[in-house]
Amino acid sequence: MLQPEIIEFLASTTPQILAKNIPVTENRESKRHDIQQKAEAGEEKAVSPFEFRPQRLRFAVEDEYFEDGDINRHMYLQNIVTSFVDDKQPPTISEFRCHIAGCKQLFDTLEGYEHHYNALHRNVCSNCKRSFPSNRLLEIHILEWHDSLFQIMAEKQCMYxxxxxxxxLKFKTSKERKDHLIRTHSYPADFRFDKSKKIGRTTEKKTQQKKDAHMEVSATVLQQESSESMDFSLTPEPVETEPMQAANLKPRYSYKVPSSICFGQGSVRGFRGRRKK
Amino acid sequence: MWRLKTIHHKASASASDLEEFKRKRREFEKALRQARKDRQLVSKRLLQNDVEEEEKEEEESMETCFTFLSSEQVKEMIRGVQMGGEEKAARLASLRKALRNPENQLAFIKSENSMHMLIGQLSAHNAQCQLEATRCLHQLSHSSHPSVSQACVPAGPYLLTYLSSQSTQLTEVCLYTLGNLCPDNAAVREKLLAQGIVSALANCIHNQRYNLAVVEAFGFTLSQLLQAKDATEKIIPAVMASGIVPHLISALTPDPEFGFGPAIECSWCLHYLVSSSLDNSMLIAHGALSHCSAVLIALGGAVAKGNPQDGLELLIWPLLRCLGNLLASGGDVIPEDTRLLAALCVFAQIYLHLHPALSRESLWTLNNLTAGSSGFCSGLLLLNMVPILIQFLSFSGGINSMALRVLGNIAHHGPEYCVGLTQAGLLSALCATLKMADPEVVTLSLEVLYMLVSSNPQGVEEFTRLNGIPLLEAIQYNNEGEQRVRAAYILDHHFPSFSEVESL
Known part of the structure; x- marks a missing residue:
């Protein structure tokens, strides 16, 4: 049914013929209509019933015209078993350890190592060695923790x-930001990547924002107590304990966090980094 | 292409299963059609860890991974993960397998602390556990049980955070999980939107645009968002403003090594954007029209060369829709390459029996391309494609009426074009369509016939010779007023001798 010249035409690599270069004969349609209308007028006849005009048709997403195609699409989505591309039969190699100092996790596949490295060692703060899940969170961390100008600026304008x-949006304090996250973005009150930062602040900048700091740390201490035993065994790094000086402070926020909720079962330490003291 | 292979694999069941397979497919299709009518057509996608692993497990199946576990056993598994130790990742993996069973999913979400445990692992400092926990969530998000996927919602902010993770494996699973959660209900969508899913997606595609597995997952998730009933008001404007569009458009071109997956997902996203909006000038300014045309030409070439791969229609379909609606809503911007004409004709021909609806949509796009473009109309005559269009006139289901529109577009350009159509044998084909039952087809045939006979005397002679006049006379007795008026007009004005004979 297919004409060979069409196949050939399609296979040509460059557009041989552009639509605008095709010889076009003058559209005499209007002239024709004029003549007819004159004729009609002469005969005192009604206007021609013919109304065909070329028109571009538009169909909306939910139009019935699209039903069959949509069904085909969804059969594809639902029928098909896809696979984790990177997971297919990883080439086995002899076991090796992560070369990052203090990590030492064992790997037997390159993929596993790649994932581990990307997840834990890619976005690491060079100052305090904390690791972050994304570059953006790392940047925010560096700014808020290690930029001496930041604290000064923060007193004058919204910086968080x-x-x-x-x-x-920016906020005066990290607490305001937290409230905003919860209210506007329906974030959980115990969002870890926010929390860990503030914990850090308590340890480093105890003088400022003391009130804020107390709350954060006390919450963490609670979690650590409940989860340390379960979780810490696996993590390969030397376990260090957070400075506990805040533990004796009034746990103002702790009531909000039931002890059953363990921010990652003690893995709080996770993104707080491995500081060797 | 690995993905398209799996279709093949699924379809090639042994002969005895074939009937059963077909029957199931028909039932499945029926259910989907009903869902679409109710505007509840929702699909979730499940990534399997590995096809081979899957098959192996299916063999040893039922006893291990699909077995029903008592809620006590599920709790035991949760505790197992918490106690974890060295085998924590392995325990999470076996939990994921157990979660394939819907009963186990329910037992899991009902267990105290279960979701906190998963979210804890998700945000923990062990990369392997993190990945396994995400896979568990992904397995849960695939559930059709509303309360199961609802239970995953607290993980939203973490899943969104990991979209900017450097680990592509993790990002991919997070994307599919979010994509599965999106369509469930408006409340979940609201929440994810408030948590910034659109900008998280924009950032993700910007960073990972060279990783095609992630691009495909991104496309799937975005398409899920864009299909929401309320997408037009909030989601689409947000997506248009997010900087996602250029990435979507450049992902339309399939990669020969990786396969069509990413292009399929992204072109569906573009279709949802294009077809929801009345003004697409912004998309056209980003090159949507030229990209769609170029990919369609390339696909046309591939299809024309013979044995088109299974599943190619999955990409052709959304691209055709993009092009068709962009032409209808993009002002006067039209593509230039006439190979597009050939590509559209090829699709309409090749898929005529396999996917008649695709054939119809190809002709629709051809109509939008030729409407008002003398260049493309001349192109159809010059490239001798009118005989192909004439062949479509015998097929119903919207195919012949759309072909008639295209022929009408050509004829509308004046006598020279009508002569060309007459020489290609259109009049004899019209004699056949005038006898058809579909009123739209008959009316359109009369319109085209009128243009042919009113503009050139050759047409009148030819139509008389083909014995077409009795057909017009018959239509004069038709129920449809529109048809009667038109037939009478043609007889009166162009075949006066006959109408006089009649009236005598």
Whole structure:
């Protein structure tokens, strides 16, 4: 049924013929209509019933015209078993350890190592060796923790940037940001990547924002107590304990966090980094 | 292409299963059609760890991974993960397998602390556990039980955070999980939108645009968001403003090594964007029209060369829709390459029996391309494609009426074009369509016939010779007023001798 010249035409690599270069004869349609209308007028006849005009048709997403194609699409989505591409039969190699100092996790596949490295060693703060899940969170951390100018500026203007990308709002304190995250973005009250930062602040900048600090640390201490035994065994790094000086402070926020909720079963330490003291 | 292979694999069951397979497929299709009518057509996608692993497990199956576990056993598994130790990742993996069973999923989410445990692992400092925990969540998000996927919602902010993770494996699973959660209900969607899913997606595709597995997952998740009933008001404007569009458009071109997956997902996203909006000038300014055309030409070439791969229609379909609606809503911007004409004709021909609806949509796009474009209309005559269009006139289901529209577009350009159509043998084909039952087809045939006979005397002669006049006379007695008026008009004005004979 297919014409060979069409196949050939399609296979040509460059557009041989552009639509605008095709010889076009003048559209005499209007002239024809004029003549007819004159004729009709002469005969005192009704207007021609013919109304065909070339028109581009538009169909909306939910139009019935699209039903069959949509069904085909969803059969594809539902029928098909896909696979983790990177997971297919990873080439086995002899076991090796992560070369990052203090890590020493064992690997027997390159994929596993790649994932481990990307997840834990890619976005690491060079100052305090904390690791972050994304570059953005790392940048916010560096700014808020290690930029001496930041604290000075923060006293004058809103400097704590919302963690949600694209939000762009800034706040006076990290607590205000937290409230904003919970209220506006329906974040959980115990969002870890926010919390860990504030914990860090308590240890480093105890003088400032003391009130805030107390709350954070006390919450963490609670979790650590409940989860340490379960979780810490696996993590390969030397376990260090958070400075406990805040533990004796009034746990103002702790009531909000039931002891059953363990921010990652003690893995709080996870993104707080491995500081060797 | 690995993905398209799996279709093949699934379809090639042994002959005895074939009937059963077909029957199941029909039932499945029926259910989907009903869901679409109710505007509840929702699909979730499940990534399997490994196809081979899957098959192996299916063999040893039922006893291990699909077995029903008592809620006590499920609790035991949760405790096992918590106690973990060295085998924590392995325990999470076996938990994931257990979660394939819907009963176990329910037992899991009902167990105290279960979701906290998963979210804890998700945000923990062990990369392997993190990945396994995400896979568990992914397995849960695939559930059709509303309360199961609802239970995953607290993980939202973490899943969104990991979209900017450097680990592509993790990002991919997070994307599919979010994609599965999106369509469940408006409340979940609201929450994810508030948590910034659109900008998280924009950032993800910007960073990972060279990783095609992630691009495919991204496309799937975005398409899930865009299909929401309320997408037009909030989601689509947000997506248009997010900087996602250029990435979507450049992902339309399939990669020969990786396969069509990413292009399929992204072109569906583009279709949802294009077809929801009345003004697409912004998309056209980003090159949507030229990209769609170029990919369609390339696919047309591939299809025309013979044995088209299974599943190619999955990509052709959304691209055709993008092109068709972009032409209808993009002002006067039209593509230039006439190979597009050939590609559209090839699709309409090749898929005529396999996917008649695709054939119909190809002709629709061809109609939008030729409407008002003398260049493309001339192109159809010059490239001798009118005989192909004439062949479509014998097929119903919207195919012949759309082909008639295209022929009408050509004829509308004046006598020279009508002569060309007459020489290609259109009049004899019209004699056949005038006898058809579909009123739209008959009316369109009369319109085209009118243009042919009113503009050139050759047409009148030819139509008389083909014995077409009795057909018009018959239509004069038709129920449909529209048809009667038109037939009478043609007889009166162009075949006066006959109408006089009649009236005498």
């Amino acid at each position: 940037e919302c963690l949600v990308e694209g939000c762009g």
